[in-house]
Amino acid sequence: MNNYFIEIGNKSIQKNGQQVCGDVFMSRKLQEEGRSVAVLSDGLGSGIKANVLATMTASMALNFTVENQPIERSAQSIRNTLPVDKDRKINYATFTILDIEYDGETTILEYGNPQFLVFRAINSLELKDIKESSDSELKKGQFKAQKEDRIILFSDGVSQSGMGRADMPFGWDWEDLKNFISYKLQADPYVSAENLSKIIVNRAYYNDSLKAKDDITCSVIYFREPRNLIICTGPPYKLEKDKTMAQTIDGFNGAKIICGGTTAQIIARELEKDIELDLFLGDGDLPPVSEMEGIDLVTEGILTLGRASDWLEKKKPDEINYASPAGKIIHLFLKNDKITFLVGTRINEAHQDPALPVELEIRRNVVKKLARILDDKYLKEVHIQYI
Amino acid sequence: MCKEQKYIIQICTGTLCHVMGGAELPALIDYLPKNLKLKVQIKGMVCANYCKDQTKKPPFVLINSELMQEADLEKIINYLQKCENNDTYQ
Numbered sequence: 440m441n442n443y444f445i446e447i448g449n450k451s452i453q454k455n456g457q458q459v460c461g462d463v464f465m466s467r468k469l470q471e472e473g474r475s476v477a478v479l480s481d482g483l484g485s486g487i488k489a490n491v492l493a494t495m496t497a498s499m500a501l502n503f504t505v506e507n508q509p510i511e512r513s514a515q516s517i518r519n520t521l522p523v524d525k526d527r528k529i530n531y532a533t534f535t536i537l538d539i540e541y542d543g544e545t546t547i548l549e550y551g552n553p554q555f556l557v558f559r560a561i562n563s564l565e566l567k568d569i570k571e572s573s574d575s576e577l578k579k580g581q582f583k584a585q586k587e588d589r590i591i592l593f594s595d596g597v598s599q600s601g602m603g604r605a606d607m608p609f610g611w612d613w614e615d616l617k618n619f620i621s622y623k624l625q626a627d628p629y630v631s632a633e634n635l636s637k638i639i640v641n642r643a644y645y646n647d648s649l650k651a652k653d654d655i656t657c658s659v660i661y662f663r664e665p666r667n668l669i670i671c672t673g674p675p676y677k678l679e680k681d682k683t684m685a686q687t688i689d690g691f692n693g694a695k696i697i698c699g700g701t702t703a704q705i706i707a708r709e710l711e712k713d714i715e716l717d718l719f720l721g722d723g724d725l726p727p728v729s730e731m732e733g734i735d736l737v738t739e740g741i742l743t744l745g746r747a748s749d750w751l752e753k754k755k756p757d758e759i760n761y762a763s764p765a766g767k768i769i770h771l772f773l774k775n776d777k778i779t780f781l782v783g784t785r786i787n788e789a790h791q792d793p794a795l796p797v798e799l800e801i802r803r804n805v806v807k808k809l810a811r812i813l814d815d816k817y818l819k820e821v822h823i824q825y826i
Numbered sequence: 827m828c829k830e831q832k833y834i835i836q837i838c839t840g841t842l843c844h845v846m847g848g849a850e851l852p853a854l855i856d857y858l859p860k861n862l863k864l865k866v867q868i869k870g871m872v873c874a875n876y877c878k879d880q881t882k883k884p885p886f887v888l889i890n891s892e893l894m895q896e897a898d899l900e901k902i903i904n905y906l907q908k909c910e911n912n913d914t915y916q
Contacts, residue, residue: 704873
């Protein structure tokens with residue numbers, strides 16, 4: 440069992456005037472095999488054409504790697520498949536493939552992208568093993584990751600940002616870039632992958648005077664201490680389990696959410712705590728959140744969970760309204776890695792009337808769906824425990 | 827007697843009350859007539875299991891611990907006006 444969590448963050452800005460980004464980042468977690476695969480691909484040019492090519496490349500690379508094809512051979516297949524530009528005599532898309540075993544053994548294969556960086560704490564790691572493989576354009580790196588390591592991948596939009604400016608005629612100087620990241624890591628040693636990628640991309644965007652000259656993408660892979668979250672929802676099937684549920688949440692080490700009015704009342708009763716409710720903390724659409732000492736968030740149950748799973752499935756993280764109760768749950772979901780659902784299975788009789796205006800689903804189904812989305816799309820480690 | 831808070835209105839925030847129309851009730855504060863505005867305090871309450879009783883219909887509101895079923899804005903305001911009028915005549 441690995442003792443760290445692999446956090447993946449990615450941020451892209453498209454070239455000024457383009458609708459879509461020509462850089463594509465994809466990742467997949469293979470829970471059974473105990474490894475994660477990630478690919479960053481940069482399509483030649485920009486806009487839709489680049490996006491299509493990069494998507495093609497990235498998904499091919501991802502699937503080849505998932506299928507355990509030797510990493511050189513999949514690179515070869517991709518390059519054979521992609522058409523070569525007639526004028527420039529080069530392939531249409533560059534790529535970086537990352538294959539991370541959960542014991543930390545990491546293989547990186549790079550073709551045409553700026554060199555990736557590995558940061559151990561605040562120092563950039565010089566990888567001795569980087570060997571040019573038989574193919575001169577293909578670079579391969581291998582190292583054993585430790586806790587608090589970060590792998591940073593860029594598209595050339597980052598390294599070439601600011602090109603032509605008097606103070607950086609050849610783009611963002613490599614050493615400056617490294618120092619910049621090192622400085623940011625010093626300022627905030629536990630910065631999340633998501634935020635670090637944003638910081639780097641925004642700086643590159645700023646170098647380009649807020650008019651990106653190329654698609655700018657940065658992906659960060661961060662090996663770190665897992666953060667725990669427990670989410671308690673639903674009254675236990677048997678009354679005598681109420682105490683167990685309350686004790687589990689009380690003794691849990693990490694963030695805590697309670698979803699459900701009745702559940703909150705049970706836990707408040709068992710732990711002898713008060714529930715404070717502010718009627719105006721809802722978003723008009725969902726019932727308001729309440730407060731309980733020692734619990735990070737107390738919300739209504741089935742509607743809020745349903746909304747959260749809906750948003751997680753359909754919306755991008757920056758489109759979510761974090762002031763809403765569902766948004767607050769999502770915020771905690773995204774902040775934590777290991778999520779435990781403690782689900783009470785008692786059915787609420789009052790919700791079973793077919794004349795009700797909305798579909799009030801069975802709690803277990805909502806939780807299962809939510810768990811699947813968190814696992815597949817957000818790469819969280821999810822456990823469900825029924826009580 | 828506390829003049830400002832003559833009426834304490836507690837709106838149930840349980841799931842059932844919420845979907846049956848309770849979601850609109852916090853807007854009551856905007857709809858109160860002038861004579862009532864300062865006399866009413868609106869609070870939320872956690873589900874008090876009134877909905878488990880099949881004979882009663884949500885959404886539920888407690889007005890000075892008196893239960894009102896199938897509450898809506900009009901019904902609450904009418905009820906409050908009636909109480910006010912009764913008090914005036916006495």
